[in-house]
Amino acid sequence: MWFAQALDAGSPALNTAECIEIHGDVDPVLFADALHRTVGEADALRVRITDTADGPRQLPLAVEPPGHGFPLYAADLRDQGDPDATARAWMRADAAEPFDLATGPLFAHGLFRVGDHRWLWYQRVHHAVLDGYGYSLVARRVAEVYSALAAGTDPGPSPFGRLAALVEEDAAYRTSPARDRDRAHWLAGFADRPEAPTLAGRTALPSRAAVRSTAHLAPERTDRLRRLAGSVRATWTDVLFAAQALYLARATRSEEVVLGLPMMGRMGSVALRVPGMVMNVLPLRLTVTADTTFAELTRQVVLGIRAARRHQRYRYEDIRRDLGLLGEGRALVGPLVNVMPFDYGLTFAGARSDAHNIVSGPVDDLTVNIYDRAHGSGLRVDYDGNPALYGQHELTAHQDRFLDLLARIADRDPHLPLGGLALATDAECERVLTEFNDTAVALPPTTLIGPIEARAARTPGATALVSGTEELSYAELNARANRLARHLITLGVRPGALAAVALPRSTDLVVALLAVLKAGGAYLPLDTAHPAARLTAVLDGARPVCVLTDLAGRAALPAPSARGVTAPAVVALDDPALREELAGLLPTDPGRALTPQHPAYVLHTSGSTGTPKGVVVPHSAIDNRLRWMQDRYRLAPGDRVLQKTPTGFDVSVWEFFWPLREGATLVVAGPDDHRDPARLARTVREQGVTAVHFVPSMLQLFLAEPGAAECTGLRHVFSSGEVLPRDTADAFHRLLPGTALHNLYGPTEAAVDVTHHTCEPGETGPVPIGRPVWNTRLYVLDTAGRLCPPGVPGELHLAGAQLATGYLGRPDLTAERFTDDPYGPPGTRMYRTGDLARWREDGSVEYLGRTDRQVKVRGQRVELDGIEAVLASHEHVAAACALVREDRPGDPRLVVYVTPASADAAAEAGEPDPAALRAHVAARLPEAMVPTAVVVLDAFPTGPNGKLHRAALPVPGTAATTAGREPRDAREAALTRLFAEALGLPHVGVDDSFFELGGNSLLAARLVARVREDLGTDLAMGTLFQAATPAAVAERMRAHGTADEAALGTVLPLRPAGTGTPLFALHPAAGLGWCYTALLTHLDPDQPLYGLQARGLRPGDDRPRPYASLDEMAAAYAERVRGVQPHGPYRLLGWSAGGVLAHGVAVLLQEAGEKVELLAMMDAYPADQWRERLGTVEADALAALLETAGCATGDTPLTREAVTTRLGAADSAFGTLPAATLDTVVDTAVRTTALTRGHRHRVFDGDVLFFTAAAPRAETWLTRDAWRPYVTGNLINRDIDCAHADMTRPGPAAEVARAVTAHLGEKS
């Protein structure tokens, strides 16, 4: 208690306070006397506690009599409007006053007259000196003394024992063998350091005040509890513990819980007569399963408490320390259940009284205080919660629900299994079952394909599909698909039959899918990039009648396995013979006997044994999904939907078919574009896409893409596949305020998505997965299969129209996951998702994680069990443990740990080789399931209970990189540096593969961004997948001369996102704005930043007519600024010649009537200073250019040719520029320098923020004061400790950025 107070000296959390209501007359003078006398008898109240060099010491304290400093406040409140309320307010305020332990006194009293015959006596005591039992001793003695004084008799000798006796008893215990036995008892019982589940699911330090919810249990209900207790030979308190354990276990999905058991600690001790702080808290560990009965659970409580009682003197603090929980900040117990049965039927000179607790000390998590004080008036139940963990509403909801559960337990046969009891109240059940699932909508019985054919007939001329430069009308697409469908029918494709489709994203792919559906069949996507073993397993299991592919795909198909399976017919769509044959077939819709119950498609997901399982989805399910989607988001003929998701993932289903049902246009992305945010942004812009889907991790990358902000044509962005972080949603709204963002959720087993939530700006907290779609019911069920009330996590189950038929050829698996729906109409089924979720009060659902070990890596379902099974099947492996590590935040990596099969095997075959094991997995599982690293261990680390101690598994060592050759040129050197940076490695060789070193597509996207930033080169993501080493990437860059449009455009969007006024940074002489990237990290994250660059930098650009004057140049730049931000206030910045330009642009904007709120110049000097210089402009410009590029100027002749060559070899951005661009750069440098020197400055009205490169320089005559004639305001200078050429290096740039941010902050 002392320590807890010392942690937060000003906290009132250690206060305890109660109020005794006296029904009768009180003489306040006698009462004060009684208080003073009682304090005189109670040693514990006459102490203070100070901190000394030897630790805290308790010292005696003299207490003054009433009227002379005795802490008593008395008031007659009868003239107050509401005397009770006034008194309660005073008490609440007093209870929030901290005590000063060092000075004391550590108690305070209040006495209030609130009626002619009614008084309130209030007392507050620090918990370090008194516990609840101590209160009862003090209160009884006060009543006794007062009654005696009122009767004029002697109160008699003090009934209290001495505090010294208590201390002695404790000291004796501390050195006794009993203490060693107690210690051994607790250590043995908790050696495995069990988790202590809590309703909040997390821990927090105690707050200064608890939040409280109070309820009363009527005597009639209390009697029922007592009867129940009697029937199972226990007390009502045992029943309360058992009920609380049941509630906690169900609400936290835990079979084992640890309740906190406060112990009076006085039985058989002198402490029974000593007011003081003796109570202790002990852990009560209970197992609660669905098949145990309440009687059995209560018996467990009785025995558990009995065992605890024998060892109750060992302190709670000591158990925590002994178990090492202190250091980890881990809790020993969950909620405390504190029963206070002390008899409080006190009388004060004949007046009866009731006691009311006001505050009862610090609350770590949750304390349930139960008072049984006044005879026959039932129980008072206080839920005290830590406000850092529980809100008032939440606390009351738990309390109401617990009391409801208690009532149902009391009315129930205690010998029935607990599984029959739901946590939710009847009203809550009704709410989550009916109100939250009110989704029934009558729909016509149609199929996936029917509405597409109807649409083609209605709008034959509309554009159905765009793929690259190819466009097809609805009529054309329909005719192509019909011809192919007629061919497929001849091969046996019909309702109920499967046709595999193995094609890259293309027009042919769309035609093939439509054709299969038109023939009545179900399509089964096949990725020929998958390992042959997996393809064989899928083909053998599904037995499609044919495979639609192309000539390249045909070659990649595995040979039919030897198990007598008939090889399916192979249809290569680019086979000229086939094309000829199709031309002869009818282009009209074929007939077929298709019903909504027939399968529409079969998608394979990873299984827990490593074998893929095919999910069969019927037409009715996907038709329901698409009809709901159309009703909700209203696609119109002008809309364009981007198809970018691979066919193996269910999102692709709506991408393909939704637009074609609604007369909109399907835009087919390039084959590899789905991993390349830059290309996607470009496609969205160029193709006018209005609806697109991203998995959240890809959405993050897309938003970081400079081009994303320009995708303002988007109406709807859909996100699903993994948790959508709130930050991502916020970033989305900032960047694309006019576009709706929808978070969808659903497993492949329920026709793509079953819940939806549209994110709104300003929402906080986790993004929910939302409400059910049409004709869909969601159930959140606890471990006993009962409905969870709102707020309580459970496993999400799905029912309704969208459920899949089941797993192809796997009735066992189907029966396991699709079970009878106990809450739906007879004969209906529900699907167990394995996802953990909870209802929110508003009827939407929050996703919380998985109930099993399935994880998602970049939106793809990965079964860790499956990976382990495959590795354990390797002859050199004994056991395997797969997990996802996030050693670098935002970079989840799949890692597998293995132990060798046996010492003998290892001796014979050598240690298992990680690379070989990885290959073993890669040959059997799809790419997403192949671990980034395989780590061989002698043995797995285990915890005290013998279980695998996952946290102790080592971080996989970063693979040794190849020694290899030295980088050949500057570009390779720069790339090895960027590779190493992206991978978090100290060094990467030129021939090291990005992916072999632990790279993944997310890191790849980061690398691409860094390459763009540093080298100004737009490296396509796809390039990296084909050329994964620095050398190969450098080679590609050389071959393609890859300067990027954005990086060399006239407006370089360095940070287009952000809500602030943009900052425009004008290029220095060379014309490139890349140098300003270094400002980004230290500018306010909401500060957009644009670089303005010279024209003609792109290799293909025409050479523009040179500007005749700096004024003309500045006017053109001002227009560009206005193109981004039409009106002021403007923020401008420029380095070197860019500073002069910024001044010119600022003057022009002011002359046009605009406000300029920031003009920042980085070491820029006016023309006046240069005009009289000797030497040629060209030589100066070239020398400056070399210096800026970090090249020594000494040995390079200052000719354009020599400088261009030198720059081309530089280890900087210049070294990566295409030759044509480099020419423009040199040219621009010379011209800009010339224009700057010939310029006549006009006057800027306002302050200038100036940055001086403070290192000594040759041009000692340069002075910022030369600007004075051209600036009306102050020249605010900041010295930056660097040379002129180094001002945009990271260190100096950070100082500049911080000063700019501070300056703007001061101004606002």
Added chain:
Amino acid sequence: MALTLDQIRADVADVLGEDPADIPDDENLVDYGLDSVRIMTLVERWRRDHGTEVTFVDLAEQPAIEQWVPLLGART
């Protein structure tokens, strides 16, 4: 009606949910699960049925049947 040793043992066994034969006279009843709620139950039961005036503290101070006999017997 005066309390007897057997009645005391029977009542103690009842609140503890045990068989009277398993409750020794000379052992600390705390070890058998005696707690404050159970003591209060006994105090009230004996006051009601036998007119005893022992308090909670009296019983809790020396929680063993042989200690209680004089306390309870002396006042019957």
